[in-house]
Amino acid sequence: MxxxxxxxxxxxxxxxxxxxxxxxxxxxxxxxxxxxxxxxxxxxxxxxxxxxxxxxxxxxxxxxxxxxxxxxxxxxxxxxxxxxxxxxxxxxxxxxxxxxxxxxxxxxxxxxxxxxxxxxxxxxxxxxxxxxxxxxxxxxxxxxxxxxxxxxxxxxxxxxxxxxxxxKNEIQKVPFSNGNIATHPEEFSTTADFADIKGQFFARRAAEVASAGGHNMIMIGPPGSGKTMIAKRIPTILPPMSFEESVETTKIWSVSGLMQAGESLVYQRPFRSPHHTTSSIALVGGGSYPKPGEVSLAHNGVLFLDELTEFKRDVLEVLRQPLEDKIVTVSRAKNTLTFPASFMLIASMNPCQCGNYGSGAKECTCNPYQVMKYRSKISGPLMDRIDIQVEVPALKIEEITSEKNTDAENSYNIKKRVVKARHIQLERFKGKNMYCNAQMGPKEIKKYCLLDDKACILLKNAIEKLGFSARAYDRILKVARTIADLAASDIISSAHIAEAIKYRSLDK
Ligand SMILES: Nc1ncnc2c1ncn2[C@@H]1O[C@H](COP(=O)(O)OP(=O)(O)OP(=O)(O)O)[C@@H](O)[C@H]1O
Ligand SMILES: [Mg+2]
Ligand SMILES: [Zn+2]
Missing domain, CATH: 3.30.230.10 (Ribosomal Protein S5; domain 2)
Structure with a gap:
């Protein structure tokens, strides 16, 4: 039968x-x-x-x-x-x-x-x-x-x-229901907080802008200046995931076997920090049964690459495509699969091999050729794709020894601003399958990044003087859009453009 x-x-x-x-x-x-x-x-x-x-x-x-x-x-x-x-x-x-x-x-x-x-x-x-x-x-x-x-x-x-x-109808059962899973209590980490970080106001603000718009960010500075510390605190200021984002991320986690029994959806934005010995397949995905890589597991969250220069060059180069397209395509003999990979890249590196180049606090023992060689580990095209590039200098002695850290705002307050700015973006991109400014393509940039006259002139001058690439130009506009959103401004003003240009410190 x-x-x-x-x-x-x-x-x-x-x-x-x-x-x-x-x-x-x-x-x-x-x-x-x-x-x-x-x-x-x-x-x-x-x-x-x-x-x-x-x-x-x-x-x-x-x-x-x-x-x-x-x-x-x-x-x-x-x-x-x-x-x-x-x-x-x-x-x-x-x-x-x-x-x-x-x-x-x-x-x-x-x-x-x-x-x-x-x-x-x-x-x-x-x-x-x-x-x-x-x-x-x-x-x-x-x-x-x-x-x-x-x-x-x-x-x-x-x-x-x-x-x-x-x-056989010997037992009756009603279908299982989860109740209302679209709303869930928000968890707030009490272990790590931006209030722990002394000084570094420029990098803190950059982290806020990056989180508000989902932008990529690299921090460059000497050892012990707080780069890893800042990166690890970014999840504490990220906006909560929308239901649609949760479903997208959960699908990827689910096929990777990362969902725990009793879990229905991934509610916290992922924070993935693969080790620098990771392979290209582990990073972007693939294999004979194609599996999502770290870039996809970080979808709608953060991919943190600490000590970026330690990663193998070919491994870093495969990042270029997902950074640009926000998806990974894996081709197999019979079919092609795509995995979403819209993540915020947060990276850190030292300015040179000894770590002290330009720090002022300690002397750099590298010669100019060594500095150049060290920096060339990160290719121009990769760096070009990082919207926000900030220097994180060594802390001043007064800052290190200060007992009180009263100027340092806590994550709770920063997050409130980030959430407000992200809310504006969610409204802006409603029905477009987009959630933040970093995801804008050329069409959206043209439509939503409107500059006032002064901002236009400032940007033109900056391109002429500093020689930004066309891609850097787009990225400045996107970051400026986020800075304007943080200020609840429809139009991008010269102050917003000026701040966005400051975040291209390596591009000049
Ligand atoms: N800005 C800061 N505020 C408070 N503590 C700090 C700061 N910077 C560094 N520290 C202290 O130094 C330790 C090392 O900081 P962190 O790991 O963030 O440095 P790093 O910049 O990532 O250095 P490396 O380049 O060596 O990785 C921290 O655990 C913390 O105790
Ligand atoms: Mg570190
Ligand atoms: Zn050096």
Whole structure:
């Protein structure tokens, strides 16, 4: 007898529908799975046999053929265990084949018949709506994430036996609901705060502007001036994520297996800080089953590259494309996948090998050639893509030894301004799939970055004198837009342009 149900396979951060067909016929007892399954699907065979037996059902000693269609989709992971087991149980007559009608089942089985959580649940449930499937059976531990899709009935289960009882109508269950997940309490870190940072008012303000508009920022300065400290405090002033941003980021985290049981969405903006020994694939994504890299895991959040010059040059160069396009495209023999990668790059570096070039506090022991060679580790095109470049000088002795740090504003107050400025941007870009000024393309720059006459003249003069590239010109306009938003000004004035130009300290 043949039975039929649906499952799904993750492709990038989307999912496609997989038809699971199970045929049991008389013949030599052979259990085969066809449809280009990889080793993981083959292993699934052993798990399915044990799980069915250990859940108290007979495993048919007949010829069992499982077909996972379409065949040309590369399938991965144990998530087909549950639908295969259900298909076998239905084909052997324990449950009525029609009870599997229009049902999607996802889940890995353990040998004793328990249902284990899987990766990629959110992309799967969000895709199901498109395919006209309304019911999904998911592992208990994935239920919060699954219930994010409001038009799908989610039935979570912990054991195969329970699913069978449910399908036989022996137990009743109402679909699981998360309640209102669009609103959530805001967490506020008490461990790190901008109030901890002494001095460095220029860099603090730059961090505020960067956070308000989602701009990239690099800090250059001698050891121990507070660069890492500032970077680590940026999450404390970032605006909360909108629901749409949360869903986007969660899809990426979900396929990477980073969602914890009990979590429905990623609510905190990501802060990813890969080590400088990281590979290009780990950074931008790829592999034979293409996986998102750090740039995508940082989507809608921060990618922090501390000690930028320590990263391998070729690793840094692959950053150029996502920095410009805000997506990563991975090509495979059969298809092309794209992962979103709209992140704020925050980087730090020393000005030279010894770290003291231009610091004034200590003498630099490098010769001019060494300084040049050190700086050339970061290519011009990469630096060009960093909107805000600030020097973070060594602290003055009075600043280091001052007991009171009364001038340093705390994160709570800075964040209030950032949130206000970001709110203006959300209104500006409503319905455009854009959330902040850094995401503006040429069209939006033209439309929204309107300068008054004085600002126009100032910018023209600066380009002439300082020789900015065309890209730097666009980036100055975007940063100036954010500075104007912080001041709640529609028009960009010369003061806003002047401040934006100050943040191109390496460009001159
Ligand atoms: N502006 C500052 N205010 C208060 N403490 C500071 C400041 N700058 C540095 N410190 C102290 O020095 C330590 C090192 O600072 P941090 O790691 O941020 O330096 P850095 O600029 O990243 O240096 P490196 O270039 O060596 O990485 C901090 O943990 C803190 O104790
Ligand atoms: Mg540091
Ligand atoms: Zn030096």
């Amino acid at each position: 043949i039975s039929f149900l649906h499952s799904a396979a993750v492709q990038g951060i989307n999912a496609c529908l997989i038809d699971v067909e199970v045929d049991i016929s008389s013949g030599l007892p052979i259990f085969s799975i066809v449809g280009l399954p990889d080793t993981a699907v083959k292993e699934s065979r052993d798990r399915v046999v044990s799980a069915i037996k250990n859940s108290g059902f007979d495993f048919p000693t007949k010829k069992i053929t499982v077909n996972l269609a379409p065949a040309d989709i590369k399938k991965e992971g144990g998530l087909f265990d549950l639908p295969i087991a259900l298909g076998i149980i239905a084909s052997s007559g324990t449950i009525a084949a029609k009870s599997l009608n229009k049902i999607c089942a996802i889940g890995e089985l353990s040998l004793d018949g328990k249902i284990r959580p899987v990766k990629g649940i959110l992309p799967i449930v969000l895709s199901l709506e498109k395919f006209g499937i309304r019911k999904i059976i998911v592992p208990e531990k994935n239920k919060y994430e699954a219930a994010v899709a409001k038009n799908i009935e989610v039935y979570p289960f912990g054991e195969l036996q329970e699913v069978v009882k449910f399908l």
